[in-house]
Amino acid sequence: MAIPLKYNFRSIVIRWISAGMTVLGVAGVTAIFVVIFAMGIGMERTLVGTGHPRNLIVLRQGATETTSGVTRQQASDIAALEGIEKDAAGEALVSPELVVVANHPLRGGAKANLALRGVGPRGRALRGNIKVTAGRWFNPGLGEVVAGKGASGRFADLKVNDRPFIRGRSWTVVGVFEADGQAYESEVWGDIDDLRSQFKREYSSLIVRVKSDADLPRLAQVVKDDKRIQLEGKPHADYYKDQNLGAQMMKAMGFIIGFVLSIGAIFLAANTMYAAVASRTREIATMRVFGFSRLAIWFSFMLEAAFLGFCGGAVGSVASRFLFDGMTSGTANWATFSDMAFQFRVTPMLMGAGVILAMLMGIVGGFLPAFRASRMTIAHALREL
Amino acid sequence: MKYLRLVLRNALRNKLRTGLTVGGTAFLMFVLIFIMTALTEMEAWQGAAETHRRIAVQHSTGLATPLPIDLENFLRSEAVTRHAEHLQKLNWFGGYWQDPKNFFANFGADHLVVRELWDELSIPPDAYARWCAQKNGAIVGKSLATKFGWKLDQKITLHGTIYPCNPELEIVGIFTSSDIRQEEQLFFRWDYLDELMGGKKIVGTYWMKARSAEDIPKLKEIIDGHTKNSSDPTETVTEKEFGEQFMAMMGNIRTLVASLGTVVLIIMILMTANTVAMSARERVTEIAVLRTLGFTGGHVVLFVLAESVLVTTVGMVLPLAASLALFNGMKLSPNPQFFPYFLIEPRTIVIAIAAAVLSGLIAAAIPAELAARRKIVDGLRQVV
Numbered sequence: 001m002a003i004p005l006k007y008n009f010r011s012i013v014i015r016w017i018s019a020g021m022t023v024l025g026v027a028g029v030t031a032i033f034v035v036i037f038a039m040g041i042g043m044e045r046t047l048v049g050t051g052h053p054r055n056l057i058v059l060r061q062g063a064t065e066t067t068s069g070v071t072r073q074q075a076s077d078i079a080a081l082e083g084i085e086k087d088a089a090g091e092a093l094v095s096p097e098l099v100v101v102a103n104h105p106l107r108g109g110a111k112a113n114l115a116l117r118g119v120g121p122r123g124r125a126l127r128g129n130i131k132v133t134a135g136r137w138f139n140p141g142l143g144e145v146v147a148g149k150g151a152s153g154r155f156a157d158l159k160v161n162d163r164p165f166i167r168g169r170s171w172t173v174v175g176v177f178e179a180d181g182q183a184y185e186s187e188v189w190g191d192i193d194d195l196r197s198q199f200k201r202e203y204s205s206l207i208v209r210v211k212s213d214a215d216l217p218r219l220a221q222v223v224k225d226d227k228r229i230q231l232e233g234k235p236h237a238d239y240y241k242d243q244n245l246g247a248q249m250m251k252a253m254g255f256i257i258g259f260v261l262s263i264g265a266i267f268l269a270a271n272t273m274y275a276a277v278a279s280r281t282r283e284i285a286t287m288r289v290f291g292f293s294r295l296a297i298w299f300s301f302m303l304e305a306a307f308l309g310f311c312g313g314a315v316g317s318v319a320s321r322f323l324f325d326g327m328t329s330g331t332a333n334w335a336t337f338s339d340m341a342f343q344f345r346v347t348p349m350l351m352g353a354g355v356i357l358a359m360l361m362g363i364v365g366g367f368l369p370a371f372r373a374s375r376m377t378i379a380h381a382l383r384e385l
Numbered sequence: 386m387k388y389l390r391l392v393l394r395n396a397l398r399n400k401l402r403t404g405l406t407v408g409g410t411a412f413l414m415f416v417l418i419f420i421m422t423a424l425t426e427m428e429a430w431q432g433a434a435e436t437h438r439r440i441a442v443q444h445s446t447g448l449a450t451p452l453p454i455d456l457e458n459f460l461r462s463e464a465v466t467r468h469a470e471h472l473q474k475l476n477w478f479g480g481y482w483q484d485p486k487n488f489f490a491n492f493g494a495d496h497l498v499v500r501e502l503w504d505e506l507s508i509p510p511d512a513y514a515r516w517c518a519q520k521n522g523a524i525v526g527k528s529l530a531t532k533f534g535w536k537l538d539q540k541i542t543l544h545g546t547i548y549p550c551n552p553e554l555e556i557v558g559i560f561t562s563s564d565i566r567q568e569e570q571l572f573f574r575w576d577y578l579d580e581l582m583g584g585k586k587i588v589g590t591y592w593m594k595a596r597s598a599e600d601i602p603k604l605k606e607i608i609d610g611h612t613k614n615s616s617d618p619t620e621t622v623t624e625k626e627f628g629e630q631f632m633a634m635m636g637n638i639r640t641l642v643a644s645l646g647t648v649v650l651i652i653m654i655l656m657t658a659n660t661v662a663m664s665a666r667e668r669v670t671e672i673a674v675l676r677t678l679g680f681t682g683g684h685v686v687l688f689v690l691a692e693s694v695l696v697t698t699v700g701m702v703l704p705l706a707a708s709l710a711l712f713n714g715m716k717l718s719p720n721p722q723f724f725p726y727f728l729i730e731p732r733t734i735v736i737a738i739a740a741a742v743l744s745g746l747i748a749a750a751i752p753a754e755l756a757a758r759r760k761i762v763d764g765l766r767q768v769v
Binding site: 017018021022024025028029031032035036039060061062063064066067069100101102103110111112113166167168249252253256257260261263264265266267268270271272274275329330331332337339 | 409413415419450485545546616634636649659660662723
């Protein structure tokens with residue numbers, strides 16, 4: 001027969017200071033684990049998933065959009081290739097683009113690298129998820145730009161009707177757009193020819209919509225081998241996925257730190273449970289006299305330890321959710337050296353993982369103390385003061 | 386000191402409890418040292434930068450924009466050279482060797498002033514002479530050469546990611562530095578880079594050495610003032626400010642990592658406080674007896690505090706020694722690409738010691754105070 005849960009619960013209440021400190025300690029460890037992962041998940045959500053599955057990005061070998069260069073000749077040669085989707089008017093779905101970064105003040109006063117992207121007339125359609133949430137889309141030739149929601153929130157002078165001075169001229173912000181939280185939201189978009197004439201640069205990349213999935217690797221090979229082109233073609237989604245270094249780094253950090261801290265918390269839980277067992281020696285013996293089995297006693301203490309862990313995990317996860325979920329932050333995308341806005345994501349899954357981790361801390365920490373409790377001989381335990 | 390034996394005996398009385406507390410503290414302390422080192426490692430360059438009086442001229446829109454070659458004439462004019470010397474064109478090449486994963490610092494640099502400008506690097510004189518004679522020569526840091534297994538005279542091809550060219554270099558010299566992190570670089574000649582780029586005269590940054598600390602603000606004024614209304618305005622920064630740009634790019638992640646460290650410290654305090662409170666509760670009678678014997682409340686406070694600090698200090702020594710052995714001794718790094726080295730700085734050691742003592746004191750403060758205040762009769766009467 002099992003020992004009533006009420007017994008454990010009352011015991012915890014009586015030793016509330018010690019129990020409370022243990023719960024808080026476990027909660028702290030859980031919160032650290034959850035917050036680091038929430039950052040990693042947030043960065044990942046920005047990059048992974050960006051890019052239409054049938055889009056190909058064409059760049060110079062090994063380059064990113066901020067360092068790459070594509071000539072007009074190469075661009076028109078690529079647009080003429082077989083396997084590229086056409087729009088209703090029979091034009092190839094290709095967008096020549098130019099990305100430049102500029103050191104621009106943040107709202108707080110410090111500076112960060114803002115990415116400015118010039119897109120061709122089909123650039124927006126090629127993404128398919130760009131929604132204007134304030135103002136309107138830009139018109140070419142007038143120095144008008146639209147700002148992504150993330151960029152608009154982090155940088156100064158990027159609200160509708162602002163006239164930011166970026167790289168030698170002032171531009172007019174005519175709208176703010178959203179893109180399902182993807183990387184584009186950290187950029188400012190304008191017309192490709194406006195940007196090209198301002199920066200006297202060639203294109204940096206070409207976004208191409210292919211007809212079928214099979215055309216993705218085929219066209220990538222063609223642009224590499226064609227003597228006139230000799231560029232690198234990559235599925236657009238992979239291009240962003242490969243920039244996911246920051247998130248991988250965060251998750252790796254989260255694992256190492258979470259793991260080592262959990263061991264620390266296990267020691268804490270063990271200490272508390274040993275003290276609990278020691279102070280209840282006579283109670284344990286009494287219960288054995290009443291006929292509760294060794295297993296029942298072991299189980300009862302394990303349950304108590306797991307419950308302490310659960311409380312800590314719940315407190316830590318819920319607190320992180322309230323304090324951090326949805327918090328907007330930004331960091332450098334080291335692949336492009338431009339600022340990338342992201343949000344902390346304390347997902348229900350992550351909270352669940354935090355609680356499970358915390359319960360594990362309690363269970364592992366409580367194992368030996370519970371074992372000790374179950375091994376006590378009745379006569380010896382009853383005699384003890 | 387004469388009470389040390391008592392404190393030690395008390396600490397060792399419940400070996401299991403003390404052991405668990407020391408163990409727990411050790412793991413938490415390891416994380417604290419780890420976090421601190423990640424932060425100092427990110428700032429490492431700035432720390433070394435202050436003593437050399439080097440300044441950089443970069444484009445005001447950021448490092449991605451090149452500077453005009455015409456600026457060199459101005460920077461060599463008397464107006465500037467009065468305050469600075471050893472002008473160098475320095476381009477971040479951003480290339481990789483064989484595989485994009487082999488990412489490291491590589492620059493196209495004016496070779497003639499490398500020794501004077503980067504005077505903490507020791508370049509063997511014959512290697513330097515050979516570099517001056519051989520246009521496709523490159524000098525590499527010893528640590529980098531060891532990492533990639535490069536030997537003198539070896540031919541390597543750098544794959545350009547920013548510049549559309551792949552320099553085929555020959556290693557003509559291996560340099561060393563007092564700061565091992567600076568050995569993670571490769572320099573090749575700016576004129577060779579320019580030749581490969583078809584003589585476009587692209588300049589990433591200009592570097593020079595200010596003649597004195599007072600010259601630095603003057604240089605900023607002179608150079609930035611000169612270019613202010615041109616098509617390529619510049620921003621003249623010290624080496625420290627140059628490094629800080631990259632820190633700023635990280636955003637508030639640093640603040641966040643630092644606050645995680647604080648949370649770890651709080652957990653450590655909770656853990657120790659838990660132990661101290663448990664011990665103090667068990668020793669109520671004993672403390673009352675001590676006081677009957679003539680020990681004062683102050684003595685009791687001292688005993689409790691000393692025991693707590695002893696436990697946290699032992700818990701700090703273990704992970705500190707372990708991480709010094711792993712990171713500074715065996716040169717391990719948790720992420721070799723991001724941190725070529727992960728060296729524990731002296732200030733991290735100081736902070737670790739301070740954190741241990743402080744958490745021991747804070748954890749024991751309340752139990753110590755309670756124990757000292759309790760009336761002797763109450764203490765004697767209490768049945769534990």
